[in-house]
Amino acid sequence: MSNNVRTGTKKPSAVMLTQILLYLAAAVNLFNGFYSIGSQQTMKVVLAAVMIIFGVVALWVASRLGYPAPSRRQNAILLASILIVLRIVEYFVWHNFGFLVGIILPILVVWRLNKTEAKEWFGSR
Numbered sequence: 001m002s003n004n005v006r007t008g009t010k011k012p013s014a015v016m017l018t019q020i021l022l023y024l025a026a027a028v029n030l031f032n033g034f035y036s037i038g039s040q041q042t043m044k045v046v047l048a049a050v051m052i053i054f055g056v057v058a059l060w061v062a063s064r065l066g067y068p069a070p071s072r073r074q075n076a077i078l079l080a081s082i083l084i085v086l087r088i089v090e091y092f093v094w095h096n097f098g099f100l101v102g103i104i105l106p107i108l109v110v111w112r113l114n115k116t117e118a119k120e121w122f123g124s125r
Contacts, residue, residue: 012117015065018109022062022076025083025105029055032090032099047093054079054086073113073122080106080113 033051036044061079064072083106090099112118 026058080109
């Protein structure tokens with residue numbers, strides 16, 4: 001048996017929902033990044049590239065949440081925090097309310113990972 005999976009534990013719904021939310025956040029980042037990469041302004045192109053990079057990172061972090069390890073929970077919370085900041089920067093660069101709506105997914109990720117059942121499953125305090 002793998003050392004990463006605890007015997008007799010089932011992934012809680014809070015963790016499953018968090019994975020789904022992170023996959024959605026990754027899809028939003030990738031879509032926005034590829035949609036915006038053709039911009040004429042350097043700042044927008046750089047920001048689009050950063051969105052694509054963090055979209056790929058979000059896919060990786062979401063895929064690793066399936067196994068209980070405190071570092072994986074901490075990484076997901078850190079990534080969600082970075083995505084929140086990225087969304088705020090996007091709002092100020094594009095002045096578009098649609099980009100600000102994407103802030104909801106990372107906030108929900110942080111909220112779900114701070115629930116007691118998620119903390120217990122990851123072995124966090």
